Amino acid sequence: xxxxxxxxxxxxxxKGAYLGDNELNALSNMIAESNKRLDVVNRLTSxxxxxxxxxxxxxxxxxxxxxxxxxxxxxxRNQAACIRDLGFILRYVTYxxxxxxxxxxxxxxxxxxxxxxxxxxxxxxxVASGIQKMKDTAISIANNSNGITRGDCSALMSELxxxxxxxxxxxx
Amino acid sequence: xxxxxxxAISAADSRGAYLSNTEMQAIxxxxxxxxxxxxxxxxxxxxxxxxxxxxANHVYQKFPYTTQMQGSQYASTPEGKSKCVRxxxxxxxxxxxxxxxxxxxxxxxxxxAGLNEFNSALGLxxxxxxxxxxxxxxxxxxxxxxxxxANIYLNYAINALS
Numbered sequence: 001x002x003x004x005x006x007x008x009x010x011x012x013x014x015k016g017a018y019l020g021d022n023e024l025n026a027l028s029n030m031i032a033e034s035n036k037r038l039d040v041v042n043r044l045t046s047x048x049x050x051x052x053x054x055x056x057x058x059x060x061x062x063x064x065x066x067x068x069x070x071x072x073x074x075x076x077r078n079q080a081a082c083i084r085d086l087g088f089i090l091r092y093v094t095y096x097x098x099x100x101x102x103x104x105x106x107x108x109x110x111x112x113x114x115x116x117x118x119x120x121x122x123x124x125x126x127v128a129s130g131i132q133k134m135k136d137t138a139i140s141i142a143n144n145s146n147g148i149t150r151g152d153c154s155a156l157m158s159e160l161x162x163x164x165x166x167x168x169x170x171x172x
Numbered sequence: 173x174x175x176x177x178x179x180a181i182s183a184a185d186s187r188g189a190y191l192s193n194t195e196m197q198a199i200x201x202x203x204x205x206x207x208x209x210x211x212x213x214x215x216x217x218x219x220x221x222x223x224x225x226x227x228a229n230h231v232y233q234k235f236p237y238t239t240q241m242q243g244s245q246y247a248s249t250p251e252g253k254s255k256c257v258r259x260x261x262x263x264x265x266x267x268x269x270x271x272x273x274x275x276x277x278x279x280x281x282x283x284x285a286g287l288n289e290f291n292s293a294l295g296l297x298x299x300x301x302x303x304x305x306x307x308x309x310x311x312x313x314x315x316x317x318x319x320x321x322a323n324i325y326l327n328y329a330i331n332a333l334s
Contacts, residue, residue: 001173001178001181001182002173002178003173003175003177003178003273004177005175005177005206005272005273005274006173006175006178006273006277006278008272009173009269009272009273009278010173012269013265013266013269013278013282016265017265018213018216018217018220018265018268019213019214019217019268019269019272020217021214024210024213024214024217024272027206027210027272028207028210031203031206031207031210034203034206035203038196038199038200038203041191041196042196045190045191048190091188091189091190094190094191095181095184095185095191098177098180098181098191098199099177099178099181100177104178104181104185108185
């Protein structure tokens, strides 16, 4: 598992070089913006059940065949597993936001997930759609600027969206 | 790689839980100290080569046999001297990485794993490198938090070699 810092270090080590000014300035900028990052992690963590439950509800409304009689995600046993899996993915997204790097999600969540779903008969496209719904809710919660000092969070929001997109692409 | 961020994530993940307040507090502290670490890394980047050469000369004076003994592990030839500087610079570069990530991960993975076997296979004495790193620690001229960050990892490497 790497974070934003050790990612840069690993690349520098391959060249046998000290870190250059560009790399140090980029990391310095990340540190300067770190409070925003921690706030995003905190908001996602604090609203995790809202994000997963709302995504699940929207998903059922969108794809009734999957969740209804005869579908691959019929009955509570499967539906609870679906909600649980959305929670797993959201949890690894929060880890990735904190680390500033997707390697923790790649190593511990996404690697082999597609094959697992194929073996279980879980429709990957449905999971991917659920992840996209979590993304929309997560961004609207994380990017809500009411009641706080307004600042530019666009880079952080596109980073956050990127982790959801990565997860969706891994199972779609 | 072991860093404050990856350690916090591993702790949360082993519980299967979101990051707890304890972990978030630890990370908050890490970001507060990170700037000094980057400054230390910057100092290593601009002075590392110079420090490595000065440290090598210090080792030659402290252990005069290192420049008198014949053999490829000693510094009796220009080639031996350049290898000595290169190896000290390797330590310093990895220590600068530790300053960047805020943890001992780079030293653990790139230097300390296999260190004893490596040194004994090539006939190198850890005490040379201890002397070199102590020299850098005592003469780098850094102050305050920046020196604090640099010294944590210099001392860590010294202890691992001792």
